Amino acid sequence: MRSADPTIPVLDLSASSTDLTRQLCDIESVSGNEKTATDAIEASLAGLDHLELFRNGDALVARTQLGRDRRVVIAGHIDTVPLNNNLPTRYESIDGRDYLWGRGTVDMKGGVAVQLKLAAELTAPIVDVTWIWYDHEEVSESLNGLGRLAREHPELLEGDFAILGEPTNSQIEGGCNGNLRAEIRTFGLRAHSARAWVGRNAIHDAAPIFTALAAYVPREVEVEGLVYREGLNAVGVTGGIAGNVIPDECMVHVNYRFAPSRSGAQAEAHVREVFDGFEVTIVDLAEGATPGLTDPLAQHFLEAVGGEAKPKYGWTDVARFSALGMPAVNYGPGDPLKAHADDERVALDQIEDCERGLRAWLAGS
Amino acid sequence: MRSADPTIPVLDLSASSTDLTRQLCDIESVSGNEKTATDAIEASLAGLDHLELFRNGDALVARTQLGRDRRVVIAGHIDTVPLNNNLPTRYESIDGRDYLWGRGTVDMKGGVAVQLKLAAELTAPIVDVTWIWYDHEEVSESLNGLGRLAREHPELLEGDFAILGEPTNSQIEGGCNGNLRAEIRTFGLRAHSARAWVGRNAIHDAAPIFTALAAYVPREVEVEGLVYREGLNAVGVTGGIAGNVIPDECMVHVNYRFAPSRSGAQAEAHVREVFDGFEVTIVDLAEGATPGLTDPLAQHFLEAVGGEAKPKYGWTDVARFSALGMPAVNYGPGDPLKAHADDERVALDQIEDCERGLRAWLAGS
Numbered sequence: 001m002r003s004a005d006p007t008i009p010v011l012d013l014s015a016s017s018t019d020l021t022r023q024l025c026d027i028e029s030v031s032g033n034e035k036t037a038t039d040a041i042e043a044s045l046a047g048l049d050h051l052e053l054f055r056n057g058d059a060l061v062a063r064t065q066l067g068r069d070r071r072v073v074i075a076g077h078i079d080t081v082p083l084n085n086n087l088p089t090r091y092e093s094i095d096g097r098d099y100l101w102g103r104g105t106v107d108m109k110g111g112v113a114v115q116l117k118l119a120a121e122l123t124a125p126i127v128d129v130t131w132i133w134y135d136h137e138e139v140s141e142s143l144n145g146l147g148r149l150a151r152e153h154p155e156l157l158e159g160d161f162a163i164l165g166e167p168t169n170s171q172i173e174g175g176c177n178g179n180l181r182a183e184i185r186t187f188g189l190r191a192h193s194a195r196a197w198v199g200r201n202a203i204h205d206a207a208p209i210f211t212a213l214a215a216y217v218p219r220e221v222e223v224e225g226l227v228y229r230e231g232l233n234a235v236g237v238t239g240g241i242a243g244n245v246i247p248d249e250c251m252v253h254v255n256y257r258f259a260p261s262r263s264g265a266q267a268e269a270h271v272r273e274v275f276d277g278f279e280v281t282i283v284d285l286a287e288g289a290t291p292g293l294t295d296p297l298a299q300h301f302l303e304a305v306g307g308e309a310k311p312k313y314g315w316t317d318v319a320r321f322s323a324l325g326m327p328a329v330n331y332g333p334g335d336p337l338k339a340h341a342d343d344e345r346v347a348l349d350q351i352e353d354c355e356r357g358l359r360a361w362l363a364g365s
Numbered sequence: 366m367r368s369a370d371p372t373i374p375v376l377d378l379s380a381s382s383t384d385l386t387r388q389l390c391d392i393e394s395v396s397g398n399e400k401t402a403t404d405a406i407e408a409s410l411a412g413l414d415h416l417e418l419f420r421n422g423d424a425l426v427a428r429t430q431l432g433r434d435r436r437v438v439i440a441g442h443i444d445t446v447p448l449n450n451n452l453p454t455r456y457e458s459i460d461g462r463d464y465l466w467g468r469g470t471v472d473m474k475g476g477v478a479v480q481l482k483l484a485a486e487l488t489a490p491i492v493d494v495t496w497i498w499y500d501h502e503e504v505s506e507s508l509n510g511l512g513r514l515a516r517e518h519p520e521l522l523e524g525d526f527a528i529l530g531e532p533t534n535s536q537i538e539g540g541c542n543g544n545l546r547a548e549i550r551t552f553g554l555r556a557h558s559a560r561a562w563v564g565r566n567a568i569h570d571a572a573p574i575f576t577a578l579a580a581y582v583p584r585e586v587e588v589e590g591l592v593y594r595e596g597l598n599a600v601g602v603t604g605g606i607a608g609n610v611i612p613d614e615c616m617v618h619v620n621y622r623f624a625p626s627r628s629g630a631q632a633e634a635h636v637r638e639v640f641d642g643f644e645v646t647i648v649d650l651a652e653g654a655t656p657g658l659t660d661p662l663a664q665h666f667l668e669a670v671g672g673e674a675k676p677k678y679g680w681t682d683v684a685r686f687s688a689l690g691m692p693a694v695n696y697g698p699g700d701p702l703k704a705h706a707d708d709e710r711v712a713l714d715q716i717e718d719c720e721r722g723l724r725a726w727l728a729g730s
Contacts, residue, residue, distance in 0.1 A: 177559060181608050193620045194542060194679035196583075196596040203599035203617075207579040210572035218561075231561040234568035235608050240601025240618060243546050243649070252568075253605060255558045284608070314559035 009036065011044040013120045017355045018100060018348045020113040024078075025089045025104040031079040031143075034058040034135040038078060041116060041133055050123040051131075054156060058135035059145040061156050062119055064128045070297060071128040073157060073321065074358075075146060076112040076165035076332070077137030080104040084342045092345070101345040106334030107138075110346045111165025114333070114355045118362060126364040127297070130159055137317065141286075146317050150324065161297040162321035163358075167334030167346075170354040172305055173312035174226050174291025174298075174329045176319055180256040180267045181235070181284040184209050184275045191246040199246035203239045206250040210234070212274055213254070221259035224291050226311035228259035232274065257313065260288030260322070289319040292327015304361035305331070331357070374401065376409040378485045382720045383465060383713045386478040389443075390454045390469040396444040396508075399423040399500040403443060406481060406498055415488040416496075419521060423500035424510040426521050427484055429493045435662060436493040438522060438686065439723075440511060441477040441530035441697070442502030445469040449707050456713075463713045470711040472503075472704035476530025476697030479720045483727065491729040492662070495524055502682065506651075511682050515689065526662040527686035528723075532699030532711075535719040537670055538677035539591050539656025539663075539694045541684055545621040545632045546600070546649040549574050549640045556611040564611035568604045571615040575599070577639055578619070586624035589656050591676035593624035597639065622678065625653030625687070654684040657692015669726035670696070696722070 011023050029037040038058040045051055045062055054061040058078075080103050089102030100110075112133055119131045134145030141147065150157055186206045191199025218230040232254065239250035254275075258267040264287045272280050292298055293309055302309060309329070312318070314336070318328035333350035359365075374392050378385065394402040403423040410416055410427055419426040423443075445468050454467030465475075477498055484496045499510030506512065515522055551571045556564025583595040597619065604615035619640075623632040629652045637645050657663055658674055667674060674694070677683070679701070683693035698715035724730075 179559075192679060193596065193598050193600055194544075194622050195594075196598050196622075197594065201578075201598055203602055204575065204579040207572070207575035210569065210575050213566075214569040214572040229560075229562065231558065233558050233561050233566055233611055234604070235558055235610060235612060236605025237568055237602050237615065238605075239599070240603075243600050243618065243620060245600060246598055247600060250602065253608065255608060257559050257561075314557065 005043070008043050009040045011040050013044055013117055017114045017117050018351045020117055021105060021110045021346070021351055022089050022100055024109040024113050025102050026087065028083065028087055029079055030082050031136050031139040034079050038133065038135065045120060048120060051119065056149055056153060057145060059149055060133050062131040064125060066124065066128050068126070068128040071130060071159040072297065073130045073132060073159040073162040073326070074115055074165070075132035075134065075162065076108055076115055077135070077145070078112055078133050079135050079138050080107065081138050081340050086342060086344060098348045099345040100348060101343070103344055105346040106167045106344050107339035108165055108167055108332055108334065110334050110351045111167070111332030111354065114351060114358060115165055117355065118358055122359070122362050125362040127362070129362065130156065146320055150320055154324070157324060159326055161292065161295055162318065162326050162328035164316055164318045164328060164330050165332035166316050166330045167332050167336045167339055168330045169335055170331070170333045170350040170357065171307050172302060172309040172329050172331050174293050174309050175223065175260045175289040175322065176312040176314065176316050177228055177230065177257045177259060178262065178264060178267055178288030179284065179286045179315040180258065180264070180271060180282065182254045182256070182271050183281045183283055184252045184254055185279040185281070186250045188246065188248045190241065190248040193244045193246055196246050202247050202250040206252060209252050209275060209278060216274065219259065221261055223259055223261045224293055226291050226309060228311045229313060230259055231257045258288060260290045263287065286315050287319055287323060289322030289328055291329060295327050298327060298329065301361050305357035370408070373408050374405045376405050378409055378482055382479045382482050383716045385482055386470060386475045386711070386716055387454050387465055389474040389478050390467050391452065393448065393452055394444055395447050396501050396504040399444050403498070403500065410485060413485060416484065421514055421518060422510060424514055425498050427496040429490065431489065431493050433491070433493040436495060436524040437662065438495045438497060438524040438527040438691070439480055439530070440497035440499065440527065441473055441480055442500070442510070443477055443498050444500055444503050445472065446503050446705050451707060451709060464710040465713060466708070466710040468709055471532045471699030471709050473530055473532055473697055473699065475699050475711045475716045476532070476719065479698070479716060479723060480530055482720065483723055487724070487727050490727040492727070494727065495521065511685055515685055519689070522689055524691055526657065526660055527683065527691050527693035529681055529683045529693060529695050530697035531681050531695045532697050532701045532704055533695050534700055535696070535698045535715045535722065536672050537667060537674040537694050537696050539658050539674050540588065540625045540654040540687065541677040541679065541681050542593055542595065543623045543625060543627065543629060543632055543653030544649065544651045544680040545623065545636060545647065547619050547621070547636050548646045548648055549617045549619055550644040551615045553611065553613045555606065555613040558609045558611055561611050567612050567615040571617060574617050574640060574643060581639065584624065586626055588624055588626045589658055591656050591674060593676045594678060595624055596622045623653060625655045628652065651680050652684055652688060654687030654693055656694060660692050663692060663694065666726050670722035
């Protein structure tokens with residue numbers, strides 16, 4: 001038995017995965033405040049012989065060392081976006097379906113609860129498993145706990161296949177689109193707006209940028225059997241100095257979501273081509289991730305879970321595994337449209353489905 | 366002799382108009398801080414029998430009551446835009462031309478100095494004169510001292526012709542263009558930018574607004590012999606929520622400068638026609654002013670000053686006189702392009718020219 005530190009909440013891993021979700025959610029862990037939750041997870045696993053634990057900041061790695069041929073990494077973040085009067089959690093029923101309501105239920109302590117319960121219970125999975133629970137996913141890229149582990153201890157992330165527990169309604173979503181943001185600029189010459197002909201209006205000069213965006217037809221690209229929808233959108237525009245001044249600069253902030261078959265360099269080249277003739281500054285570029293569903297491990301996983309794999313449109317941390325050469329999929333309970341919502345809530349049956357799918361695969365049953 | 370109040374600076378009206386400009390500029394009077402300058406002007410005129418003084422806030426009205434057939438209003442504001450290390454003034458010479466450098470030299474204490482000197486010296490002008498020096502011209506419309514006088518004491522502004530001493534390089538600029546500002550809006554539907562097809566991009570929907578602005582050919586309109594150039598310009602644009610959100614609103618801030626032959630209502634109708642199909646909100650509308658150069662008084666003034674009258678493109682307070690049914694022109698020393706500039710400076714010969722022109726006309730010489 002572990003010694004009881006009264007400052008660390010006790011998690012009951014023998015409870016159901018839905019109840020464990022509730023236990024985890026009620027330990028508030030907004031990004032930057034994960035320590036108590038990580039302490040509780042670490043303490044709950046500390047007595048288990050089949051797991052080797054490694055703590056890094058508020059990330060925790062728990063590995064089996066069974067000498068299996070193949071290793072799977074299964075990961076989830078334990079931080080949430082800020083609260084908005086949505087803790088503690090509560091159970092509620094809507095149209096006959098039962099939910100757990102509150103911050104973190106969808107994004108993504110439902111997934112973490114399933115992972116944590118299986119980590120404790122599956123002492124002899126058919127593959128070696130590296131469980132990773134990490135911090136700072138909801139904030140700036142530079143703080144991301146999985147990114148920190150990849151930099152400082154890349155050996156801990158090694159494996160043949162990865163599963164990220166982000167909410168997917170407990171369906172498999174393979175890979176993810178890449179994500180690029182760019183600032184497209186025009187420059188003019190300031191003048192008093194009563195004598196506009198003395199200057200040059202940078203906002204007027206930006207008209208072709210907006211026309212190109214409005215006319216753009218995004219691609220749908222099949223990658224390893226999944227069809228990824230792309231998108232090129234203005235997400236912001238700024239320009240103007242005062243109500244009587246011809247503006248000398250206009251900036252259109254553009255977001256390009258691109259299929260994982262396109263590299264970051266290719267995505268950049270495409271954006272530069274679309275906005276040819278304008279100043280283009282790339283301000284963010286994250287490669288996508290291929291779904292890796294052709295791997296036999298992934299195929300077994302698909303069979304165990306059932307249903308049909310879909311593409312992931314949003315960028316997720318699966319791309320970090322893809323960058324390390326590992327195929328990766330998203331699989332977790334909860335509707336992604338409820339992530340970050342004030343009425344964030346997860347259907348209990350999705351938590352149970354997720355547990356059933358992962359357990360069936362890892363237990364080889 | 367007036368009693369000397371030691372808190373009020375003494376102005377020497379017997380000095381040259383260039384020197385008097387310097388005296389006035391060195392009494393700092395950024396908008397809201399005009400009291401000392403107005404006190405000094407009032408004290409300098411207090412002993413003169415031919416002038417009837419009226420003080421309203423920090424505006425001062427000085428009228429002759431000679432029983433002339435016609436009355437001319439000659440006005441100038443005494444406030445300036447904020448300093449930027451450009452006081453006290455100094456004399457300087459550039460390429461052989463002499464200047465007075467510093468805040469207010471152009472906009473518009475050169476004009477005020479000429480007016481003040483002539484107000485004191487011309488005891489028997491050929492027309493009755495109402496001299497007005499007023500506060501708060503450089504700030505919000507609601508504070509404008511001339512507007513306040515027009516509301517509270519419209520009888521003080523009565524006359525047959527008005528001259529505003531705004532900088533015109535000491536040339537006559539008749540009337541002024543009208544000025545309209547409008548906000549043109551599009552509305553969409555927010556969505557995560559990874560699933561843009563779920564939403565509707567308000568910035569993309571604004572493309573026709575920019576195209577219309579870029580393609581717009583402004584009119585040139587002859588009014589009473591002067592050709593007014595119009596202009597329709599974006600002076601600002603805003604839109605966007607975050608780098609990963611499809612924006613549900615975009616606002617283009619538009620400024621329309623319109624010839625004085627077009628009423629405010631006609632200007633509004635024109636803008637609504639150009640942006641037909643979009644939400645148009647008029648946020649500012651100031652009528653223009655016709656030049657009134659067909660009036661015999663104006664003709665005499667033109668002959669005395671010499672040169673050719675030009676149109677005034679920017680909106681000025683002449684429009685307040687026009688609204689009261691009085692023709693009005695702008696006439697003052699200084700290059701308008703140097704107004705508000707950090708290197709604001711007035712050519713001394715322009716101050717002298719302005720004094721000579723006004724004096725010749727008012728003295729009937």
